Amino acid sequence: MHEFSVTSQIVRSVLDEAEKRGAKKVTEVHLVIGKLTFLGLEQVRFAFEALTKDTIMEGSKLVIEEQEGVVKCNHCGYEGGFKYEDDPLYHVPVPTLKCPKCDSVVKIVAGKECTIKSIKMMV
Amino acid sequence: MVALKKEVVKAEEGEIFDVELSEDLLKANQRLAEENKQFLRNNGVRAIDVMGAIGSGKTSLIEKLVKLLKAKQRIAVFKGDLTTTIDAELIAKHGVETVAINTGKECHLDANLVRKALHRLDLKKINLLFIENVGNLICPAEFPLGSDKRVVVVSVTEGPFMVVKHPFIFMEADVVAINKVDLAEAMGVDIKQLEKDVKMINPRATVVATNCRTGEGMGDVAKALGL
Numbered sequence: 189m190h191e192f193s194v195t196s197q198i199v200r201s202v203l204d205e206a207e208k209r210g211a212k213k214v215t216e217v218h219l220v221i222g223k224l225t226f227l228g229l230e231q232v233r234f235a236f237e238a239l240t241k242d243t244i245m246e247g248s249k250l251v252i253e254e255q256e257g258v259v260k261c262n263h264c265g266y267e268g269g270f271k272y273e274d275d276p277l278y279h280v281p282v283p284t285l286k287c288p289k290c291d292s293v294v295k296i297v298a299g300k301e302c303t304i305k306s307i308k309m310m311v
Numbered sequence: 312m313v314a315l316k317k318e319v320v321k322a323e324e325g326e327i328f329d330v331e332l333s334e335d336l337l338k339a340n341q342r343l344a345e346e347n348k349q350f351l352r353n354n355g356v357r358a359i360d361v362m363g364a365i366g367s368g369k370t371s372l373i374e375k376l377v378k379l380l381k382a383k384q385r386i387a388v389f390k391g392d393l394t395t396t397i398d399a400e401l402i403a404k405h406g407v408e409t410v411a412i413n414t415g416k417e418c419h420l421d422a423n424l425v426r427k428a429l430h431r432l433d434l435k436k437i438n439l440l441f442i443e444n445v446g447n448l449i450c451p452a453e454f455p456l457g458s459d460k461r462v463v464v465v466s467v468t469e470g471p472f473m474v475v476k477h478p479f480i481f482m483e484a485d486v487v488a489i490n491k492v493d494l495a496e497a498m499g500v501d502i503k504q505l506e507k508d509v510k511m512i513n514p515r516a517t518v519v520a521t522n523c524r525t526g527e528g529m530g531d532v533a534k535a536l537g538l
Contacts, residue, residue: 190450197336205330224479225337226453273511275475282475285482285513293515296482300453301338306331 191231192239194302199239202307206244211309214245218306222255224299229254257283257299263292340454343422347429347457354434358442359536360456362480363464364473365446368490370398371523372464372532373441377405379529380439380538389428389442391420398443408432419450422457439538448473452480460536464523466490467500474508481512486535488521488528 198219206214217236221227229252240246260267264287271288272281287294351358363369370390377386387408390399399411410428412420425442432440442458444451448465463484465473468491474481481487487509495502506518517535521528 190453194336201336209330226449226479277472282478282512283482284478284511285515286511291514293513302336304336309330 191227192235194227195232195235196239198304199236199243199245201304202245203243205307206309209309209311211244211311213310214248214307215310216249216251216306216308217245217304218251218253220253220255220301220303220305222257222299222301224257224296225302227302253305255299255301258297259285259287259294260297261287261290261292261294263287264290266290266294267297337453340422343426344455344457347422347426348459350426350429351434351440351457351459356434356438356440357460357538358440358456358458360442360444360451360458360461361464362444362448362451362461362484363446364448364466364469367446367464367466367469368488368521368523369443369446369464370401372462372488372490372521372529373443374402374405375523375526375529376441376533376538377402377407379526379533381405381407384439384538385437386439386441387432387437389420389425389440391424391443391445393417393445408437414445418445418447419454420444420456421454425456448477448480452483455483460485462486462488462532462536464488464490464521465505467492467495467498467502467505470498471500471504474505474512478512481509481516484509484513484516486532487516487518488523488532489518490521490523492520492527493522493525 202217236250257270259270266287266289270283271286273284274281285293361369388402389410389412391412394413396411399409403409410431412424412428461483489502489505502520509516509518519528519531
């Protein structure tokens with residue numbers, strides 16, 4: 189939903205960093221995007237290409253690592269993926285805040301990130 | 312803006328440098344939201360974020376809650392909309408301080424807009440703040456504002472599958488108001504099923520059936536919010 193604004197923030201950060209280090213060219217940008225964000229990877233890639241045109245980032249490789257949603261249960265100690273409820277009507281299983289092991293309410297501990305993990309640049 | 316948190320620089324393949332950053336771009340909003348929360352707490356103000364689709368009844372819910380609570384609480388309202396102050400004026404008619412936040416084109420409020428609006432209020436004069444988000448069941452889930460509690464309003468006129476189609480916003484909710492219950496039969500929507508859907512996704516949410524035109528269920532919403 190906010191791919192363009194988030195991606196422009198990413199590009200600005202990378203360009204700032206590259207400038208600080210006197211880079212001639214950025215060759216690779218590595219992002220981590222959580223599956224619980226509302227960022228579509230296709231749109232991020234599209235925005236990245238459009239926003240880096242005519243900059244030292246143009247043509248750089250965009251690596252996107254997806255982070256699965258992880259929940260933690262304070263009751264039984266479970267840490268891992270969501271419990272999904274399925275129904276033929278839904279077509280896609282619906283994620284829930286129930287612990288897959290003991291049905292208590294869990295807390296989301298990962299899957300909401302949007303991070304620039306690393307940048308490769310030529311100086 | 313993004314700042315450096317952790318940084319390792321190492322030379323690789325001749326002239327290529329690999330710079331490790333690890334700052335989260337969405338965290339900037341989360342940090343501001345935490346600051347808002349602390350600021351409100353320090354001033355003894357409880358904040359309630361009201362979210363829901365366009366036309367679900369967010370403004371009506373706030374109007375009815377204001378009417379119910381204004382004798383015992385000192386209330387202010389932030390009203391988010393892309394444009395116009397129509398709803399803000401509706402709420403202001405109840406005699407509570409109302410700040411309209413026009414986002415222009417953004418589909419949600421964010422912590423920075425709320426912070427700006429907070430500076431327009433004399434927090435000493437209030438102890439309860441309702442923040443009505445922009446009508447949208449998607450983006451507000453990603454942008455916490457710093458409220459103590461979050462309410463999602465979903466109305467039966469949005470159809471029988473509104474809850475299961477938007478699991479993430481319901482995960483964020485403390486209270487879910489199923490609104491326009493007087494129209495459930497005409498819409499062929501089963502309120503019990505909607506309630507079950509909410510409880511399936513988020514067992515800790517309190518679900519209340521409401522009619523924000525008549526005020527039905529408002530006492531229960533207030534109670535669920537601890538007001």
